[in-house]
Amino acid sequence: MTWSSFLNSSGPKILQILAVLVIFFGFYGIAFAAGARLQGKKQNVLALSLFLVPALILAMTGLGIPAVQTFIESFKNADSSKWVGFANYTRAFKDPDILLAFRNTMLWIIISPVVVTVLGLGLATMLNKMKREALAKSLIFMPMAISFVGGSLIWNLMYQYQEPNMNQTGLVGQIMKSLGIPLQHLLLWSPWNNLFLMAVYIWGTTGFGMVILSAAIKNIPQDIEEAAQLDGASGFTLFRTVTVPMVKTTIIVVLTTAMVGTLKLFDVIHTMTGGNFKTDVLSNRMFDEHFVYLNNGRGSTLAILIFLGVLPITYYNIRSLRAERKH
Amino acid sequence: MATLKLKKNKPLVAPSGTKPFTSPIASAIVTVIALLWTVPTLGLVVTSFRTKEEILSSGWWTSFTNPSFTLENFRTVLLTGGGSLGSEGMIPFAVNSLAITIPAVVLSVGFGLMAAYALAWIPFRFSNHVFYGLFALQGVPLQLSLLPLLTFFATGVQIGGHQILPPLGIVGTLAAVWFPHVMFGLPLVTYLLHNFVSALPRELLEAARVDGANHFEVFRKIVLPLSLPAVASIAIFQFLWIWNDLLVALVFAGGTDDVAPLTLHLANLGGSLGSKWENVAPAALFSIIIPLIVFFSLQRYFVRGLLAGSVKS
Numbered sequence: 164m165t166w167s168s169f170l171n172s173s174g175p176k177i178l179q180i181l182a183v184l185v186i187f188f189g190f191y192g193i194a195f196a197a198g199a200r201l202q203g204k205k206q207n208v209l210a211l212s213l214f215l216v217p218a219l220i221l222a223m224t225g226l227g228i229p230a231v232q233t234f235i236e237s238f239k240n241a242d243s244s245k246w247v248g249f250a251n252y253t254r255a256f257k258d259p260d261i262l263l264a265f266r267n268t269m270l271w272i273i274i275s276p277v278v279v280t281v282l283g284l285g286l287a288t289m290l291n292k293m294k295r296e297a298l299a300k301s302l303i304f305m306p307m308a309i310s311f312v313g314g315s316l317i318w319n320l321m322y323q324y325q326e327p328n329m330n331q332t333g334l335v336g337q338i339m340k341s342l343g344i345p346l347q348h349l350l351l352w353s354p355w356n357n358l359f360l361m362a363v364y365i366w367g368t369t370g371f372g373m374v375i376l377s378a379a380i381k382n383i384p385q386d387i388e389e390a391a392q393l394d395g396a397s398g399f400t401l402f403r404t405v406t407v408p409m410v411k412t413t414i415i416v417v418l419t420t421a422m423v424g425t426l427k428l429f430d431v432i433h434t435m436t437g438g439n440f441k442t443d444v445l446s447n448r449m450f451d452e453h454f455v456y457l458n459n460g461r462g463s464t465l466a467i468l469i470f471l472g473v474l475p476i477t478y479y480n481i482r483s484l485r486a487e488r489k490h
Numbered sequence: 491m492a493t494l495k496l497k498k499n500k501p502l503v504a505p506s507g508t509k510p511f512t513s514p515i516a517s518a519i520v521t522v523i524a525l526l527w528t529v530p531t532l533g534l535v536v537t538s539f540r541t542k543e544e545i546l547s548s549g550w551w552t553s554f555t556n557p558s559f560t561l562e563n564f565r566t567v568l569l570t571g572g573g574s575l576g577s578e579g580m581i582p583f584a585v586n587s588l589a590i591t592i593p594a595v596v597l598s599v600g601f602g603l604m605a606a607y608a609l610a611w612i613p614f615r616f617s618n619h620v621f622y623g624l625f626a627l628q629g630v631p632l633q634l635s636l637l638p639l640l641t642f643f644a645t646g647v648q649i650g651g652h653q654i655l656p657p658l659g660i661v662g663t664l665a666a667v668w669f670p671h672v673m674f675g676l677p678l679v680t681y682l683l684h685n686f687v688s689a690l691p692r693e694l695l696e697a698a699r700v701d702g703a704n705h706f707e708v709f710r711k712i713v714l715p716l717s718l719p720a721v722a723s724i725a726i727f728q729f730l731w732i733w734n735d736l737l738v739a740l741v742f743a744g745g746t747d748d749v750a751p752l753t754l755h756l757a758n759l760g761g762s763l764g765s766k767w768e769n770v771a772p773a774a775l776f777s778i779i780i781p782l783i784v785f786f787s788l789q790r791y792f793v794r795g796l797l798a799g800s801v802k803s
Contacts, residue, residue, distance in 0.1 A: 168578060169578075169581065169582075172578065172582050172585075173581075173582055173585040176585050176586065176589040176664060177585065177589070179589060179593075179664060179665075180588065180589050180592050180593060183592075183593040183596070183597070184592075184593070184596060187596065187597060187600060191600070194706075195706050195709075195710055198704070198705070198706035199704065199706045199707050199710075201704060201706075202704060206704045206705060206706070207612060207614070207705070210608065210612055210704070210705035210706060210709075211608055211612055211614060213604070214604035214605060214607060214608035214612070214705075214709070215604070215605050215608035215609065215612075215620070217601050217604075217605075218601045218602060218604070218605035218624075218676050218680055219605070219620070219624070221601065221672060221673045221676055222624060222627050222673060222676045222677055222680075224639075224642070224673065225635060225639060225670060225672075225673020225674055225676070226627045226630045226632070226634070226635050226673065226674065226677065227627060227630070228638070229634060229635030229636075229637075229638035229639050229642070230630045230634045230635060232638040233634045233635070233637070233638055236637075236638075282523070285519075286520065286523065289516040289517075289519060289520050290520060293516070293517065293520065294517075298524075299520055299521075299524045301786070301789065302524045302527055302528050303523065303524055303527045304789075305527070305528070305531070305782070305785070306527065306531070307730075307785070308730055308778070308781040308782050308784070308785035308786075309531070309734070309778045309781065309782070310733070310734030310735075310736070310753050310756075310777065310778065310781070311734065311736065312734070312736050312753045312756050312757045312760070312774075312777075313734075313753075313756065313774050313777055313778045315760070316534070316756065316760050316770060316771075316774045317530045317531055317533065317534045317774065318530060319760065320530070320533055320534060320537060320550075320767065320771070321530050321533060330547060330548045330549065331549055332545070332546070332547075332548065332549050332550075333549070334529070334530075334533060334549065334550075334551065337549050337551070366527060366530070369527070370527075371796065374793055374796060374797075375796060375797060378793075378797050423631075426631070427631050427632075427633065429736070429737050430736040430737065430753075430757075433736065433740075433757065434736070434757050434760055434761075437761070446631075446633055449633055450633075450737070450740075453636070453637055454740075454741070459637065462637065463637070466631070466633045466634045466636075467634070469631050469633055469634075470630065470631055470633075470634055473629055473631055474629065476629070477626065477628070477629025478629075480629075481622065481625060481626060481629075484625065
């Protein structure tokens with residue numbers, strides 16, 4: 164690539180970035196200058212309409228209204244031209260492919276959030292006040308910055324398969340070979356391949372759980388811990404009777420966040436197996452129904468089912484938020 | 491010396507904050523996990539510097555005992571391109587990623603901060619309802635809105651054959667990708683910033699109001715400067731989120747390489763090139779380098795943003 168071809172293809176895009184920034188800051192710059200002169204009720208109305216209304220319109224057109232549309236379309240056929248009642252829903256619970264996606268999604272929701280939380284809590288506890296705490300934390304936290312696409316490729320490299328008589332190029336294969344375990348095409352090996360995919364998610368998310376739980380642990384008042392120690396608690400007893408109860412709320416936050424994350428997880432499946440080899444999950448299946456099979460009705464139905472899965476968690480979070488606001 | 495040291499380390503009272511697990515076993519476990527979390531990435535880094543022949547014939551770890559590295563892969567991926575990489579390599583896709591991420595971050599954080607201020611400090615009827623409504627939208631998976639939003643961009647709004655709103659005319663442009671990111675990000679961004687803005691000292695804002703400052707002045711002179719650390723944390727968060735996104739790009743970049751960000755191109759490469767690791771590895775490394783730099787240089791802000799969202803004070 165030459166300098167001039169770079170300017171040709173990318174110049175306009177860089178100008179576009181600048182244009183967006185100039186328009187946004189220009190508009191609000193003028194609005195703030197004009198608004199500063201106003202007083203009284205007029206000023207309130209203008210402030211509300213410039214501060215709040217854009218965000219509300221954007222959130223409503225982006226999420227609110229489309230969600231309602233998707234709900235309606237889940238009762239229509241492939242090109243949304245005819246009503247079909249609950250046909251898409253009954254089919255979703257009969258189609259073996261979709262049932263498989265359900266099963267896998269359930270596995271994901273049960274296994275990965277628990278692993279992320281347990282690992283995160285264990286690490287946070289062990290690392291607390293340990294030497295080189297910051298370094299270990301940085302290393303474990305680092306995958307948070309890596310996209311799941313990048314992470315999937317990184318793990319693809321780990322899982323590479325070669326014939327047993329060849330030099331192994333995947334590290335996992337090499338380890339299996341050295342230990343004398345029969346080599347496998349790891350990503351084709353159902354149902355265990357689901358676990359190998361989960362490993363990517365767990366690798367990418369444990370740092371999140373660790374950092375949040377670590378902050379919570381550091382917030383435990385020193386005297387409580389000391390009192391327990393004077394009573395003779397130490398090691399695992401201290402962990403079980405003081406640490407866990409004191410960070411219970413945070414444990415639930417990590418667990419629910421990871422649950423919502425796994426319910427919506429798409430990138431890992433799409434990049435690593437494309438949902439083949441019996442690894443399909445709901446959100447990948449939803450994408451395929453919409454954009455591969457072009458079936459609007461079925462895709463919308465799966466989206467609604469994902470939403471119904473997230474709903475109890477959202478409800479729970481709103482309730483605890485309300486309780487907290489009342490305090 | 492040894493006894494002296496021992497005495498020094500042995501305080502009279504119970505040591506404040508003895509850790510529940512402090513044994514060599516704990517250190518060993520932590521070390522193993524930290525290694526386990528680093529090795530896969532290291533494998534990618536090493537692989538991207540190996541020649542095609544080496545990658546095919548031996549594992550990347552053998553390079554430590556038998557080192558021979560090349561920069562050729564990076565030259566192909568960044569400069570000359572070729573094959574599925576596209577004729578110009580990865581740089582145009584990095585520009586796309588920037589052109590999607592920067593507007594999306596600035597607009598979502600900008601609109602979010604103003605909305606957070608309005609919800610926290612401008613009293614109006616239904617203020618609480620609006621707040622909970624916006625909060626609830628966080629619970630709507632963006633999966634629900636992909637297709638309707640795409641249709642809205644392409645055909646506008648039609649009711650009963652009547653065109654209510656014209657097509658937005660942004661399909662196939664960068665705006666079609668960053669605009670959804672702004673919309674999807676707003677509920678969470680507003681919520682997080684609201685947590686911060688609503689906790690600003692009431693006396694400070696009221697004193698300014700008494701002095702005759704109106705909402706515009708209070709926002710610009712007090713709230714904005716005080717919120718900068720929070721804004722920075724959340725902007726980093728959004729940056730990583732949007733830079734690393736695949737799903738939105740897949741749907742809204744509409745299969746055109748012209749506006750595809752790095753993640754999308756990389757996902758396609760991983761599929762189409764299969765085991766052409768001499769291209770995939772350096773391309774993947776290139777795509778994660780910017781988020782890693784952002785992450786390591788601004789880690790403190792990032793962690794603060796994360797905590798603001800999840801830990802209740």
